Amino acid sequence: MNRDRLRRLISSAFVGACALAVLLALVPLAMVLFFVVRQGIGSLNLAFFTSMPRPVGEAGGGMANAIVGTLMLTGIASLMAVPVGVMSGIYMSEYAGTWLAIALRFAADTLNGVPSIVIGVFAYGIAVLPFKQFSALAGGFALGIMMIPIIARTTEELLLLVPNALREGALALGATRARAVFTVIVPAALPGIITGIVLALARIAGETAPLLFTSFNNRFFSRALTQPISSLTVQIYTYAISPYDDWHRQAWAGALVLVGFVLTCSLLARIATARIRRLRG
Amino acid sequence: MTHQVSSPTRFTTGLSVRDGRDPALNQAPKAVKIDVEHLSFFYGVKRALEDISLQIQANLVTAFIGPSGCGKSTFLRTLNRMNDIIPGARIEGHVRIDGLDAYASGVDVVKLRRKVGMVFQKSNPFPKTIFENVAYGLRINGLAASKSELAGRVEESLKQAALWGEVKDRLHESALAMSGGQQQRLCIARALAIRPDIILMDEPASALDPIATQRIEELVYDLKQAYTIVIVTHNMQQAARISDHTAFFWLGRLVEYDRTDKIFTNPSEKLTEDYVTGRFG
Numbered sequence: 040m041n042r043d044r045l046r047r048l049i050s051s052a053f054v055g056a057c058a059l060a061v062l063l064a065l066v067p068l069a070m071v072l073f074f075v076v077r078q079g080i081g082s083l084n085l086a087f088f089t090s091m092p093r094p095v096g097e098a099g100g101g102m103a104n105a106i107v108g109t110l111m112l113t114g115i116a117s118l119m120a121v122p123v124g125v126m127s128g129i130y131m132s133e134y135a136g137t138w139l140a141i142a143l144r145f146a147a148d149t150l151n152g153v154p155s156i157v158i159g160v161f162a163y164g165i166a167v168l169p170f171k172q173f174s175a176l177a178g179g180f181a182l183g184i185m186m187i188p189i190i191a192r193t194t195e196e197l198l199l200l201v202p203n204a205l206r207e208g209a210l211a212l213g214a215t216r217a218r219a220v221f222t223v224i225v226p227a228a229l230p231g232i233i234t235g236i237v238l239a240l241a242r243i244a245g246e247t248a249p250l251l252f253t254s255f256n257n258r259f260f261s262r263a264l265t266q267p268i269s270s271l272t273v274q275i276y277t278y279a280i281s282p283y284d285d286w287h288r289q290a291w292a293g294a295l296v297l298v299g300f301v302l303t304c305s306l307l308a309r310i311a312t313a314r315i316r317r318l319r320g
Numbered sequence: 321m322t323h324q325v326s327s328p329t330r331f332t333t334g335l336s337v338r339d340g341r342d343p344a345l346n347q348a349p350k351a352v353k354i355d356v357e358h359l360s361f362f363y364g365v366k367r368a369l370e371d372i373s374l375q376i377q378a379n380l381v382t383a384f385i386g387p388s389g390c391g392k393s394t395f396l397r398t399l400n401r402m403n404d405i406i407p408g409a410r411i412e413g414h415v416r417i418d419g420l421d422a423y424a425s426g427v428d429v430v431k432l433r434r435k436v437g438m439v440f441q442k443s444n445p446f447p448k449t450i451f452e453n454v455a456y457g458l459r460i461n462g463l464a465a466s467k468s469e470l471a472g473r474v475e476e477s478l479k480q481a482a483l484w485g486e487v488k489d490r491l492h493e494s495a496l497a498m499s500g501g502q503q504q505r506l507c508i509a510r511a512l513a514i515r516p517d518i519i520l521m522d523e524p525a526s527a528l529d530p531i532a533t534q535r536i537e538e539l540v541y542d543l544k545q546a547y548t549i550v551i552v553t554h555n556m557q558q559a560a561r562i563s564d565h566t567a568f569f570w571l572g573r574l575v576e577y578d579r580t581d582k583i584f585t586n587p588s589e590k591l592t593e594d595y596v597t598g599r600f601g
Contacts (some may be wrong), residue, residue, distance in 0.1 A: 223446050
């Protein structure tokens, strides 16, 4: 065999191995989607979104309270994490070389790696125990703590991608540093930052562990911030470990809704980013 | 490199008023706009500029030429303190703009940059509309009292930059959709909008095709009626075409500074002659 053929063969073998690895990585995702859809689709109907859970033994019912609960919890988390996360991201990129920025980055990465159950216990300690009350606020707080490092690091990385020429352009026109950041640099990175926020949202929407100790669960419809509140994930968990077939079916349907929510978020984020990019040329 | 330069004092600055003569100019000498005295510049411990003294006169085009890395861009950026944002940068000596020391303590950098505008090598329009790009400096400096005044000054600036006719029907489209040459003229319009006295141009045409380059050169020629223009270029033909005075930099030193025709036809320094005749650089 001559050298050229051998070289081409090795090249194809390597590309083939890479393609195979991609396939292997995609198999679990495809299987998760497949099983969730197959098991959940049967129990998914309008009533699932609009009615309350029924007592054991009574067929039907839905997760209206859990869906609203999840939306509220992620809403509280975003209210807390978006400003804090984006501002710390700005600090880390603007003062990139300073010891505080380096410490912040390290802290964010560490916090990102803390198991979510630990975050839950922490939130239990400072947002539940003192008030002797599980609450939606405590749940949102726990989720918010998980969101902050994700948003901070995404914001930082996207701001660092903004060409320095834009900053210089703004400064040369007599902008102060803060002015340049808020009128030119952040707007330039905004599509990416929004995508990062939405992806962080999708990520925490699927968290169960931090909520077990904080927002707990609620069989009833609640919109009170200081009361325990239901969420899709905790409801799925409760139903899935129960001995009742009907609840198992409901859990699958809940899982399908959750996966649908996360997928929709990701898709919306990508589409919005692509569209803003196109509008800007 | 075989050129041996004994000491900076050997270099001639034919235009220096400090040594009591102004041999090169036949017409009455114009007012000194920028007066640089014994300027040295350091990046950390590396000295990038060494003891530079020269005077730039009002309403003329002054070109800085020299091989890459000779310090001409660094020098240009000391004139509106754009080097301030580089960590570890340090300066010695004086830069006086209209007699006022730009580096004196208490100088407002924002005001200085409003007076000394800048156009960069790579056009850097903000990812905003054409209108908003030109309006940016007016807005952040609060220079337009009303919407109509703002619109008027945007139009005036675009006309000065010879861009109005091409963009008047698409002011509210993205600036990034323009051609490279248009983007660079937009950046000039943006700099003109805040009515500076001096415009610094850092190789403004180096990324443009010959036709776009010609338009920029014509523009520079027109603008010198109202502004003092300092332009860095690595294109010697361009310096010869558009400038009144030329300064030749080499290894961080000012080798020769004189009337452009003298620099290109009868330089005093051997080094200058070698450079302008293409023997090195």
